[in-house]
Amino acid sequence: MNATVGSLVSRDDVFAVLETVKDPEVPVISVVELGIVRDAEVRDGHVTVTVTPTYSGCPAMREIEDDIRSALLAAGAREVTVHMVFAPAWTTDWIGAEAREKLRAYGIAPPGRAEQGGLIALTRRRAPVPCPFCGSSDTRLQSEFGSTACKAIHTCNACRQPFDEFKAI
Amino acid sequence: MATDQELDETHEDSAAAETSAALDVAPYNVAGSRGPAFGDPLFEYLLRLGDDRLVLGHRLSEWCGHGPILEEDIAVANFALDLIGQANMFLGLAGQVEGQGRDADALAFFRDNTRFRNALLVELPRGDFGFTMVRQFLFDAFSVVQLDALASCGHAELAAVAAKSLKEDKYHLRHSSEWVVRLGDGTEESHRRVQEALNALWRYTGELFERDAIDAGVEAHGIVFDHDAAKARWDAIVHDVLQRATLEVPQVKLMASGGRRGRHTEHLGHLLSVMQSVARAHPGASW
Structure with missing residues (x-):
């Protein structure tokens, strides 16, 4: 600087x-x-x-x-x-397009849109998160809780690579 | 008895002050760690919110390094982290409301068990993984209903903390619900174990929806919580998941109660003796 x-x-x-x-x-x-x-x-x-x-x-x-x-x-x-400050509560929707691309290039799938309202969606099928490495949508959610509070763990069925997702909140 | 306790505290405080003077550090504010005394309703209300999450967060942290699989070890540690973070916000707010200079740490680590206001449900020993997840599910369902209501209450700071915590607890509820279904509708052994856990835990769910003078007292601050509506909402979530999990809703006539007034099971004292030991050995220490 x-x-x-x-x-x-x-x-x-x-x-x-x-x-x-x-x-x-x-x-x-x-x-x-x-x-x-x-x-x-x-x-x-x-x-x-x-x-x-x-x-x-x-x-x-x-x-x-x-x-x-x-x-x-x-x-x-x-x-x-x-x-x-705690209000308004932080949301991943505040992460801009450029930053999302940086996350993807770093190997972290960027967050989808945060859900509004509703309390539980137990049976809802979540759209597969595209693999940040090979781009395939043939991926599966491993766990919604990952290496840090803000990440979920997925695995890509196409390139066999496990990857983090910055989860939408 | 109250007099004895007061004398006791006075004695302790002066002893603490002497030690502090000898060590040349500012005495840490540990005032009012004992006794059943009740404070201002808003303070009590915030303690209830904070203590539920602090105690459950600590219980969950006991799984760290002991989870059945790596992903669950991480997930449970994440839950614990969120809940302790929420407790930090609620207790921080409680300390401000009290206005006696106690921060979240002073409230978490320098109150004895009779001063804790958590529901009995969250202090019970963690049991096996099924027990932990059933308890988590019962609490999560309560928590999202509670926080969803408080997020729009008339107390701006509480509403902000509730709205923030709600986002996290929705993830918790989905995760714990999935486990209840997976284990309930799993093998004979897993079904038996979670049904037993549910039977053992059910009598601790009534306390979550009890209404008392503290609830009435905070209405002046714009905090209005409809216990009956919350219970109906909780019932809908819980019954739906239990049905999917092929689990039976236990029939319990007598619900356990007391935590909100500082009357706890023996388990809380043991939990606190572990949780508070470092802070009490080194009051005010930082690194």
Whole structure:
């Protein structure tokens, strides 16, 4: 980063810095692309960033807060406050098209559209998630709970590769 | 008795203060860890929400490294993580409402069992995997109904936490429902075991829908929960899944109760002695 002291004056400046802060669990997308940065404000070098957690118990949130703080301090912020909000609740629908493509290229199937309403869909047949490696739709869900809170595990019947899906929530 | 307890606490507090002074660290706020005292209704209500999830989350975490298959080990750990994360939000809010400087950690680790407000259902030992999944299913069905109602309640902060938690619990409910069907409609052995689990657990489901003065007390905060409607919704979900699972709905006349008022089974104390041991050995420690 070439940011010099005092270069953080606008909300856009802050977002530009945060574009460089990656999700520690999925290091190909930034915290902005992930959709967890809800707002930012600069007042006399004091930066306030409003973030919302992905999952309630996501253990990476504290690390993300630290990363946000150190990136902004390095970019010239005098002081940084990370403010946590719970509403509106985070949804994978906030992850943009470009970030979805980055996830796929990294080997993680991007999320489908989050469901609205309804309590249970026990017998609903879920559409197969396309394999991020070979593109085949001949895949099966292994488990809706994977290596991190935000992922499900699938297996591709075509290329025999197990893969993660960033699950829709 | 209350006087004895107060004396006891005073004594403990001064002892803790001396230790803190000797170690030159700020004393951690552990006020009011004991006794059956009831606080403000909103505080109590938030404790109920937080404690259900904290205690069940801890029970689930006992499976970590012991799951029957790798995917389930991971799934159960994920459930535990979500529930403990939710407990952190509910108890954090409870601490703010109480206004005595206690944070979520102080409430989780420095209250004794009579101060816990979880339902008895969630503190029962984990049993076998079938028992764990049947209990999870019964709780998940309650939780989604409860959170769905609270997500639109008049208390903005509670509504936000409920809406967030609901998204996660819908995934839990689907997963635990699938297991109940798979095991119930599985082999003779799996059917027998989950039917037995269901029979043992059923008497703990009544408490989930009890209404008392705390529920009436929070209505002033815009938190209105229709227990009868919730029960009807829960019944519909549970009966549907049990039918698919070829399991029989147990006939139980007398429901167990007491957790919401701090009267717990012996199991909670044992759970807390494990869960709280590190925090109590090193109050205020961080890393």
